[in-house]
Amino acid sequence: MTKITVCFPGIGYHCDKPLLYYSRHLASSLGYGNSRNVTYVYNAGNIRGNDKKMKEAYEALFLQVEAALSDTVWNEYDDILFISKSIGTIIAASYAEKYALNRAKHILYTPLAQTYLFAPDNAVSFIGTADPWSNIDEIIRLSAENHIPLATYEGCNHSLECGDALKNIEILKDVMRRTKDFIEKEAFFLL
Numbered sequence: 001m002t003k004i005t006v007c008f009p010g011i012g013y014h015c016d017k018p019l020l021y022y023s024r025h026l027a028s029s030l031g032y033g034n035s036r037n038v039t040y041v042y043n044a045g046n047i048r049g050n051d052k053k054m055k056e057a058y059e060a061l062f063l064q065v066e067a068a069l070s071d072t073v074w075n076e077y078d079d080i081l082f083i084s085k086s087i088g089t090i091i092a093a094s095y096a097e098k099y100a101l102n103r104a105k106h107i108l109y110t111p112l113a114q115t116y117l118f119a120p121d122n123a124v125s126f127i128g129t130a131d132p133w134s135n136i137d138e139i140i141r142l143s144a145e146n147h148i149p150l151a152t153y154e155g156c157n158h159s160l161e162c163g164d165a166l167k168n169i170e171i172l173k174d175v176m177r178r179t180k181d182f183i184e185k186e187a188f189f190l191l
Contacts, residue, residue: 003079004034004072008065008095010086010110010158011042011057018172019109019160023083023179030183032081036072038088040064048133058090058114065091080104081183082120086112086133086158089125093118107179108148110134110158116142123148124182126175128156151178 005027007015015021015037024035040061047053074080082104084092089111096104097118106123108115110131125148127139136152143150153160153171160175161168 001031001078002034002076003032003081004036004077005032005081005083006036006038006069006092008038008082008084008088008092009040010088011040011047011061013085013159014039017085017159019175020083020085022172022176023107023109026176026180027081027083027183030180032079034077036069038065038068038091040068054087054112054114057087058094061087062091062094065095069095074099074101081107083107083109084111085109089115090118093120093123096120105183107182109175110160111139113138113142116146116148119146120148124178125150126153126160126178127151128153128158128160128162130155130162131158133158149182151175 005024007020007024009015009020042057042060047057080101080103082092089108092106093115106120108123108125110127111125112134125143127134129136129152155162160171
């Protein structure tokens with residue numbers, strides 16, 4: 001079975017930051033021998049809370065992703081895993097929809113509400129209750145409506161961190177355990 005992982009970062013959260021770095025290596029240890037890290041650039045300033053700027057950022061980044069992945073022959077892969085963070089969750093979900101990658105699995109770290117417009121079928125998500133980029137109640141509602149398991153982390157920000165380094169390591173370990181459970185589809189996502 002040929003497997004691929006594609007990481008879709010946030011604007012300020014690149015693929016070598018903890019959530020994407022460790023999940024990518026975890027996926028590799030679980031047989032995902034092929035890996036792609038998408039990179040993109042957007043320098044139009046703070047987009048948080050500005051729907052127009054968010055749409056512009058999404059459109060600019062989506063074009064960059066299409067170009068970066070244009071050489072990928074998706075039907076060569078039996079198993080596709082999209083790991084995404086923040087605005088990357090919107091891009092990954094919409095990319096899968098546009099290219100009819102219905103079999104892709106999605107790990108959504110700190111998804112934004114717009115992600116759910118593309119309703120990935122096989123997904124799991126993670127959010128902090130102190131995430132300034134999301135309305136937590138809305139993310140909980142949208143996850144439930146779309147049957148996407150959601151893990152919430154009390155007091156954690158948009159990086160799933162809380163300001164205490166040792167607690168952050170514990171949280172990261174829990175996130176990676178749940179990520180591993182999702183990838184393996186065993187003992188599915190014990191909340």
